[in-house]
Structure formats: structure tokens, C-alpha cells
Amino acid sequence: MAANENPEDAGAEAAAHPPARELRMADLAREAGITVRTLRFYRERKLIPPPRREGRIAWYNEHHLARLRTIGALLERGHTLGGIAELLSAFDTGRDVRELLGLDDTLVAPWSEETPVRLTPEELADHFSEDITPENLTTSLDIGYLAVDGDEFVHISRRLLDASTELVGRGIPLADVLEAGRQVRAHADALAGIFATLIRTHLLSDAHSRTSAGEPPGPDEAGRIAETVDRFRPLTKGVVEAELSMAVDRRVRAELATWLREHGRERDGEGARGNRQEQDGEGARGNRQEQDGEGARGNRQEQDGE
Numbered sequence: 459m460a461a462n463e464n465p466e467d468a469g470a471e472a473a474a475h476p477p478a479r480e481l482r483m484a485d486l487a488r489e490a491g492i493t494v495r496t497l498r499f500y501r502e503r504k505l506i507p508p509p510r511r512e513g514r515i516a517w518y519n520e521h522h523l524a525r526l527r528t529i530g531a532l533l534e535r536g537h538t539l540g541g542i543a544e545l546l547s548a549f550d551t552g553r554d555v556r557e558l559l560g561l562d563d564t565l566v567a568p569w570s571e572e573t574p575v576r577l578t579p580e581e582l583a584d585h586f587s588e589d590i591t592p593e594n595l596t597t598s599l600d601i602g603y604l605a606v607d608g609d610e611f612v613h614i615s616r617r618l619l620d621a622s623t624e625l626v627g628r629g630i631p632l633a634d635v636l637e638a639g640r641q642v643r644a645h646a647d648a649l650a651g652i653f654a655t656l657i658r659t660h661l662l663s664d665a666h667s668r669t670s671a672g673e674p675p676g677p678d679e680a681g682r683i684a685e686t687v688d689r690f691r692p693l694t695k696g697v698v699e700a701e702l703s704m705a706v707d708r709r710v711r712a713e714l715a716t717w718l719r720e721h722g723r724e725r726d727g728e729g730a731r732g733n734r735q736e737q738d739g740e741g742a743r744g745n746r747q748e749q750d751g752e753g754a755r756g757n758r759q760e761q762d763g764e
Contacts (some may be wrong), residue, residue: 480510480517490526497526505529505543524609530578536588543577575579582611585623589632597636599642609662653694661686684685 481489487497500506506525509516524580525546530540582604583590603622605612613619617637625635662683 478519480519481523483509483516483518484520486518486526489523491530492526497523500526500529502731503539503543505539505546521609528609531578532583535580535583537583537590539726541592545590545595546549547592567608572617573620575616576607577607577611577613585619586626588633594632597633597640601636602641603636603639639671653690657687657690661690 484494487494491499497506500510506522509522511517511520529539529542532545533539535589537545577585586594595604599606601689603614605614605734620637622632622635626632668761
């Protein structure tokens with residue numbers, strides 16, 4: 459031990475960062491509730507990552523145990539091993555949560571007030587049932603709704619997760635919900651570009667000119683930029699909310715008017731057909747009555763003549 463190292467500090471650090479627990483194959487299988495043979499099969503199918511090897515001994519850790527529990531939970535929910543392998547592949551290639559949430563960018567506080575949600579793969583399957591497919595999972599990762607953090611997913615927004623869950627529960631396929639989300643994201647990015655141009659051009663033009671000339675912003679200027687952007691936040695939210703509310707109102711009214719016109723024409727057409735049928739029926743009855751009357755008169759005249 460170094461002369462200036464405090465034994466108590468070293469002990470506290472060891473307690474705060476205990477060594478990762480490692481398991482032999484039999485111990486891992488027992489804790490996961492499967493047989494050693496099944497564990498070997500999963501490893502051969504590459505459903506779990508390779509263990510750490512020490513000579514001829516294979517050591518597994520908590521990550522392997524979490525993966526095995528995820529596999530078991532997905533099997534109980536009706537997923538096949540082939541489908542689980544594809545899901546886990548998409549999971550392993552997903553973006554890191556820090557990249558998704560932009561945790562490395564500290565100049566300006568994030569505008570979004572959304573609350574991220576941690577989900578195990580089986581909890582995600584509970585939200586969307588059979589709609590959890592490799593394609594939908596890959597799309598969610600690509601759009602940025604989901605990121606990977608260890609053995610869990612992180613959904614970027616509780617409100618978006620709840621909205622997606624309700625839409626799927628009402629019968630809209632998750633693939634269509636995700637496509638709508640992709641289009642909304644594109645329009646939202648375009649709106650953000652409009653507001654960014656306003657801020658840069660009219661509120662931060664002097665700072666933008668200096669940085670364009672190669673002069674980095676100082677601490678005071680960085681703070682002023684952050685303050686300016688922060689003051690602009692409620693204005694942009696109010697504009698977007700008001701415009702979206704009015705746009706939805708206009709679209710709903712237009713759709714309803716179109717539906718009423720089409721439904722009204724259909725009703726008018728049915729009424730016209732009914733009137734024609736009624737008129738045709740009355741005409742036929744009139745013709746029959748006229749023919750019957752003429753036939754009766756003819757018979758009477760013939761009888762009188764005889």
C-alpha cells in the first residue's frame with residue numbers, strides 16, 4: 459500500500475464498487491431456472507454473449523443472467539426462439555442511451571420536459587404484445603424512441619410511450635403508429651429549424667458573427683446564449699401548441715363535412731330509388747285496376763247483347 463493511501467478510504471471505495479459477481483455454468487443455469495443443456499443450446503444459438511474464460515473454466519455474470527430471464531419471459535409471452543434472436547440482435551445494435559438523450563451536451567439545458575422510461579424487454583413486450591417484432595423494434599431504435607442501456611431499454615418519453623400504447627390498444631398497428639411518429643418527427647424538426655433561424659438571425663446575430671469568424675464564445679457569452687434560448691422556450695411551445703390545435707380543429711371539421719356530404723348523397727340516392735319504386739308500384743296497380751275495369755265492362759256488354 460502506498461504511504462499516503464488511507465486504508466479506510468480504500469475500504470470505502472471497495473465497498474462502493476464491489477467486484478462483479480461471476481457464476482459457473484451450473485450456477486447460472488440454476489439461478490435462471492433452466493437446465494445446463496438448455497444453457498448450452500442458447501449459447502450455441504448466440505442468444506447470450508460469450509462468457510469470460512479462465513483456462514478451461516467459463517465465467518458468466520449478471521448480464522448473462524438478465525439475458526436468460528429475458529429469453530424466458532419472452533418465451534412465456536409466445537415469442538419463438540428465432541424471433542427472440544432477432545429481437546436481441548436489434549437490442550444489441552441499438553443506440554446508447556447517452557447518445558439518445560444528448561447527455562454530453564451541457565451548454566444549453568434541454569428544452570424537452572419529457573420523462574424517460576426504463577423498460578426491460580419483457581415489459582416492452584407487455585406494452586405492445588405481438589406487435590413487438592424485430593422490424594418495429596429496429597424502427598423504434600432508428601427513430602430514436604428507444605435506446606439501449608445495459609440490459610434495459612430506455613424510452614425517450616413517458617407521454618409518447620403512453621400515447622403509442624393507447625393507440626395500439628385501440629387497434630392501430632404499431633408499424634403504422636411508428637410511421638406516423640416518423641412523419642411527426644420530421645415536421646417537428648422542420649419547426650425547430652424555423653425557430654432556430656429566428657433566434658440565430660435576430661437574437662444572437664452578434665455572437666454568431668464572432669463564432670463564424672473563428673472566435674470561440676467566452677463563459678459569459680455562453681451563459682447569455684443559454685439564457686436567451688431559455689427565454690424563447692415558452693414562446694415556441696405556445697406557438698406550436700396553438701397552431702397544432704387550430705390545424706386539428708380545421709381538419710376534423712373538414713373531414714366531418716365531407717363525411718356528411720357523402721352520407722347525405724347516399725341517403726338522397728336511397729330516397730330517390732324508394733320514390734321511384736313506390737311510383738312504379740302505384741302505376742302498376744293503376745294499370746291492373748284499369749284493365750280489370752275494362753274487362754268487367756266488356757263482359758257485361760257482351761252478356762246484355764246476348
